[in-house]
Amino acid sequence: MKKLYFIQYNGEDIILENKIISLGRYYKVFSGWVVETTTEAKELHEFLSSHNSSMDIIVFGIDKKINPIIK
Numbered sequence: 194m195k196k197l198y199f200i201q202y203n204g205e206d207i208i209l210e211n212k213i214i215s216l217g218r219y220y221k222v223f224s225g226w227v228v229e230t231t232t233e234a235k236e237l238h239e240f241l242s243s244h245n246s247s248m249d250i251i252v253f254g255i256d257k258k259i260n261p262i263i264k
Contacts, residue, residue: 197255198237201225208244227255 200213201224213219216237218229230237238252 195229195231196233197257198228198230198234199225199253199255200228200237200241200250201253202248202250204248206245206248209241209248209250212241212244 195217199222202209213226213228216228216230216232220227232240234252234254238250241252242248242250
């Protein structure tokens with residue numbers, strides 16, 4: 194099943210950006226990325242940080258089941 198994640202990191206890293214793009218559907222939002230992938234969060238973090246372990250990368254899961262009530 195596909196999951197949504199918000200990914201954020203400091204600085205610029207073209208290798209990291211290419212890894213994010215390779216995951217599947219993606220959107221650049223605010224100062225990070227929203228990606229849709231079947232990968233689990235821990236595996237996703239390991240994949241993204243494998244080329245530069247000193248870079249701080251944050252991965253947040255997004256619950257797609259939430260239905261906001263708009264009034």
